[in-house]
Amino acid sequence: MYRYTDFDAAFVATRNAQFRAQVERRIDGSLTEDEFKPLRLMNGLYLQLHAYMLRVAIPYGTLNSAQLRQLAYIAERWDKGYGHFTTRQNIQFNWPKLRDVPDMLDALAEVQMHAIQTSGNTIRNVTADHFAGAAADEIADPRPVAELIRQWSTDHPEFQFLPRKFKIAVTGSPNDRAVTKAHDIGLRMIRNDAGKPGFEVIVGGGLGRTPVIGKIVRDFLPEADLLPYLEAVVSVWNLLGRRDNKYKSRIKITVHEHGIDDIRARVEDRFALLRPAFSGVDQQLFAQIKSDFAPPAFEDRDTAPFDQAYEQDSVFRSWADTNLSDHRAPGHAIAQISLKAHGATPGDASADQMRVMADLAARYGHDELRISHEQNIVLPHVHKADLPAIHAALKEAGLATANIGRISDIIACPGMDYCALATARSIPIAQEIATRFDQLKLEHEVGDLKIKISGCINACGHHHVGHIGVLGLDRAGVESYQITLGGDHTENAAIGQRTGPGFAADEIVPAIERIVDTYLSERLSADEAFIDTFARVGMTPFKTALYGENDKRAKAA
Numbered sequence: 001m002y003r004y005t006d007f008d009a010a011f012v013a014t015r016n017a018q019f020r021a022q023v024e025r026r027i028d029g030s031l032t033e034d035e036f037k038p039l040r041l042m043n044g045l046y047l048q049l050h051a052y053m054l055r056v057a058i059p060y061g062t063l064n065s066a067q068l069r070q071l072a073y074i075a076e077r078w079d080k081g082y083g084h085f086t087t088r089q090n091i092q093f094n095w096p097k098l099r100d101v102p103d104m105l106d107a108l109a110e111v112q113m114h115a116i117q118t119s120g121n122t123i124r125n126v127t128a129d130h131f132a133g134a135a136a137d138e139i140a141d142p143r144p145v146a147e148l149i150r151q152w153s154t155d156h157p158e159f160q161f162l163p164r165k166f167k168i169a170v171t172g173s174p175n176d177r178a179v180t181k182a183h184d185i186g187l188r189m190i191r192n193d194a195g196k197p198g199f200e201v202i203v204g205g206g207l208g209r210t211p212v213i214g215k216i217v218r219d220f221l222p223e224a225d226l227l228p229y230l231e232a233v234v235s236v237w238n239l240l241g242r243r244d245n246k247y248k249s250r251i252k253i254t255v256h257e258h259g260i261d262d263i264r265a266r267v268e269d270r271f272a273l274l275r276p277a278f279s280g281v282d283q284q285l286f287a288q289i290k291s292d293f294a295p296p297a298f299e300d301r302d303t304a305p306f307d308q309a310y311e312q313d314s315v316f317r318s319w320a321d322t323n324l325s326d327h328r329a330p331g332h333a334i335a336q337i338s339l340k341a342h343g344a345t346p347g348d349a350s351a352d353q354m355r356v357m358a359d360l361a362a363r364y365g366h367d368e369l370r371i372s373h374e375q376n377i378v379l380p381h382v383h384k385a386d387l388p389a390i391h392a393a394l395k396e397a398g399l400a401t402a403n404i405g406r407i408s409d410i411i412a413c414p415g416m417d418y419c420a421l422a423t424a425r426s427i428p429i430a431q432e433i434a435t436r437f438d439q440l441k442l443e444h445e446v447g448d449l450k451i452k453i454s455g456c457i458n459a460c461g462h463h464h465v466g467h468i469g470v471l472g473l474d475r476a477g478v479e480s481y482q483i484t485l486g487g488d489h490t491e492n493a494a495i496g497q498r499t500g501p502g503f504a505a506d507e508i509v510p511a512i513e514r515i516v517d518t519y520l521s522e523r524l525s526a527d528e529a530f531i532d533t534f535a536r537v538g539m540t541p542f543k544t545a546l547y548g549e550n551d552k553r554a555k556a557a
Contacts, residue, residue: 069354141172210253413460
């Protein structure tokens with residue numbers, strides 16, 4: 001993991017002291033809310049529906065046990081005893097008092113964490129594959145790249161007042177687990193024909209009210225050219241991006257209006273000017289950063305405890321089959337911890353649960369955890385011999401739900417229960433769907449099926465790229481839920497197709513049931529995933545199941 005240098009520590013301490021003074025001025029009335037708003041957003045503080053919300057950066061989703069324990073302490077000391085993990089690999093505290101926020105930031109700084117650039121019109125927290133450094137299919141660990149970008153972008157003087165927020169994701173694997181094609185810039189690590197490492201650069205992706213799959217602006221970018229090329233992309237957009245209409249300000253709109261060929265030419269021209277200014281200091285820094293991400297010393301041990309538990313304990317076997325993934329080191333596994341117990345709020349973890357996971361990471365996981373964009377926790381490096389003990393501890397803490405990738409492993413934004421922008425509830429809908437399919441005992445028969453729910457068109461729940469996407473809207477004061485089918489967040493990224501008219505809150509779970517029943521009747525075998533069945537048969541059978549053959553509304557849609 002990356003460790004703060006003296007510069008990092010001093011920088012964060014200075015920012016925290018500055019913000020403490022700004023909070024004091026807001027409390028004594030020296031600053032109005034309008035004057036305070038841009039200052040708090042620079043430090044990750046939002047004013048939500050009921051209270052302030054502090055969004056804490058977890059760069060590229062990587063944590064150690066001390067950091068997770070500190071998050072647990074903050075949740076108990078200044079919030080309501082829990083935190084909410086987000087699709088940006090951040091954690092949010094939903095109930096802080098304004099006067100306590102500076103103390104929260106100082107507590108974060110004690111464990112080398114902060115909330116800088118988790119909000120505002122700047123380059124946000126850089127995200128990465130949550131299996132980084134562990135995945136068996138990985139070309140290279142993308143986290144050093146993400147850390148290099150984080151250091152370059154933090155407080156960058158040219159990029160603090162961009163047309164809108166800007167999001168970057170990095171993956172080191174051909175199997176995209178970082179949703180790179182739905183980001184302003186997506187970086188896919190590849191090797192050219194000569195075997196040299198570099199990046200496929202994707203620009204102009206994004207969800208929200210105008211969902212767009214990103215376009216390739218560079219087929220192969222040498223590793224040494226990364227920062228000047230990123231600077232070229234962002235500076236071109238900073239000049240071209242619209243500031244007259246916030247709904248048309250994202251780079252995806254700029255790419256659409258100008259065309260990818262024009263954007264590519266502008267970026268290449270700008271890159272040619274910028275490249276000489278990068279004299280190699282960035283590569284010296286990159287080499288130093290890489291050393292911070294050396295893999296742990298993996299042990300060569302007997303896996304007999306795992307094999308025995310797998311053979312004799314059906315509950316453990318179900319969890320292992322569902323929640324474990326292949327690791328690059330023999331005898332090891334990647335263990336995903338579901339924060340989606342049936343009926344629970346997706347992404348929430350109590351302080352006690354955080355401490356349990358921190359203890360497991362310290363004892364069994366080389367002191368490392370990851371936050372996934374799917375709102376779960378990952379122990380990236382665990383030996384199979386330790387998995388029975390890990391499972392037993394998770395089970396006692398209510399964290400052993402065997403549903404990763406299943407129908408109840410739902411991504412959901414906070415929705416109207418918390419968010420001032422939301423137009424419908426997300427959390428109760430996710431809870432009802434998960435509870436219903438647990439009652440039906442169908443989710444393991446259904447297999448891989450991604451449901452994603454957003455409570456408004458901003459799409460924080462990634463509904464556009466869900467196999468089944470659910471979008472909550474306000475229709476004349478009544479919640480209405482649109483359904484999309486066929487979305488994909490992987491390297492085969494696709495925007496889901498709208499089925500037709502929306503459903504009332506009490507209709508949405510039966511509608512999902514009808515979709516699942518249709519899939520089960522249409523699939524060729526148990527091995528054919530929902531997304532593959534949909535690609536083969538198309539929308540018609542699902543639309544018929546939802547609306548009936550003679551439904552005029554569905555035909556009009």
